[in-house]
Amino acid sequence: MNTQASSMQKPNAGAFQDWAQQQQARIEAVLARTLPAADVAPQTLHSAMRYSALGGGKRVRALLCYAAAELCNTELKIADAAASAVELIHAYSLVHDDMPCMADDDLRRGKPSCHKQYDDATALLVGDALQSLAFEVLAAPQLCANAHQQVQLLHMLAIASGSTGMAGGQAIDLGAVGKPLTQTQLESMHQLKTGALIQASVLLGAINGSTTQIKAVSEYARNIGLAFQVVDDILDVEADTSTLGKTAGKDAKSQKPTYVTLLGLVEAKAYAAQLYENAILSLVTYGEEARRLRELASFITQRQF
């Protein structure tokens, strides 16, 4: 797949991959010590929480958080907490979304999804407890010297997760199955369903930024959030299940409106390329310090899985 215009910047792919792998290993380690150990009671719940939140995924939200922290000189321990919090919210949403009453998906990150590996009741509680843990991590005593900043982090995460954020987007998605949507309606659904948490990932990482920096990364985040979903829709058509690690082709099967069904494949790719260009443009006044954000924009629009 090539969703990008010819003018696109080619990052030093090797160096980006090294950085991404380092951050992925870092967030995995942070999450591993944040999640209660599997031998702490209640053991089944804790083991299922670790099963669902560890060992997989691209960790795009954590990477965005670390990259924004790099631009804005946010303290690493704050970036760690913010990256964990968004990944925990994301993990909880996947566990609940895979349940039989929602998307009913047996496969996640190449493994049986939580309710298949355990059971529905456990999956329900795993999602609930992962959400609480996300807020617990971000509310850790003395995380921020500036407690007002810490309250702001918590407020942003709560809004991004709630009924006018991620959970709201999922509700709109549920109601949209089999219905024709305009591009504006589709966009506003995705802006909530995946965009809100993607944007929060960037903005939490940027908590230490100046007003100008926050404005730039907000614009970046909005575009990259949409691009992420457009590419997701393209991959659902083009990739196979083993590459995705989740069931491919399920949008078409469930008659969900997608960017591909709405715009067609060629136009959807052109749209992803446009969103990528917009994201890059928003960072135009920044140099090396915004490099990881630029590379991530490329990674998100070029990814094959």
Added chain:
Amino acid sequence: MNTQASSMQKPNAGAFQDWAQQQQARIEAVLARTLPAADVAPQTLHSAMRYSALGGGKRVRALLCYAAAELCNTELKIADAAASAVELIHAYSLVHDDMPCMADDDLRRGKPSCHKQYDDATALLVGDALQSLAFEVLAAPQLCANAHQQVQLLHMLAIASGSTGMAGGQAIDLGAVGKPLTQTQLESMHQLKTGALIQASVLLGAINGSTTQIKAVSEYARNIGLAFQVVDDILDVEADTSTLGKTAGKDAKSQKPTYVTLLGLVEAKAYAAQLYENAILSLVTYGEEARRLRELASFITQRQF
């Protein structure tokens, strides 16, 4: 039912009822303006959130929060936020607990439970979004002049809700069906399942308290949290469905271990009376300012529903 020892203080029942009704009306109004309006998109989700969180229940957690705030001179707007947050967490837990994969209960507060009135997927998202909203309310900008205090409120709520609090207690409860438990095991299950949030309700309200006050209300909260559950188990045997507003006798039906199955009815009542006495004793150095907490201890152990 009479769960109380003869030495028990008889509060001015009329005055307490007036106070309780005022606080119940107050929390209802606060929640009504906190929950997104039913005509704000996504409408079905918001209408289902309002259906589940408004118009019912004894609001014991809010009352405990306001009563502790009275003892500790906690600002009313902080008490409002704290009371809303604990009631939203409680409401979310009921919505999820009633779902078919959990307790599978069709009735809640005398009305069809959320998944019966809407559907399972909506109920799942309602619970998720109510949890996010609880944290959003408590993370409101400028809620506390002392932001460190606000972070502390958020941290306490997150721990009380999570895998070593309420959600953890539900997981232990799930695993305990049909199994014999000792009183210690039963106690530790309930200490998490209902005790953690009851205690948090008191401690959040007491955020402005002195170290001595916090110590006293912690002791009060621990006893009252347990008493609440013991009385719940007694009522499940003694009350009928129409009085309870939820299905009576379901513990026995589901072979759940309860204080009644473990201790017998007479001993369970004596135990509730003892816990009441302990709660009253913890407030012995306080006068009129702890009156509502004392009255609530009586209300919780004497309640018929």
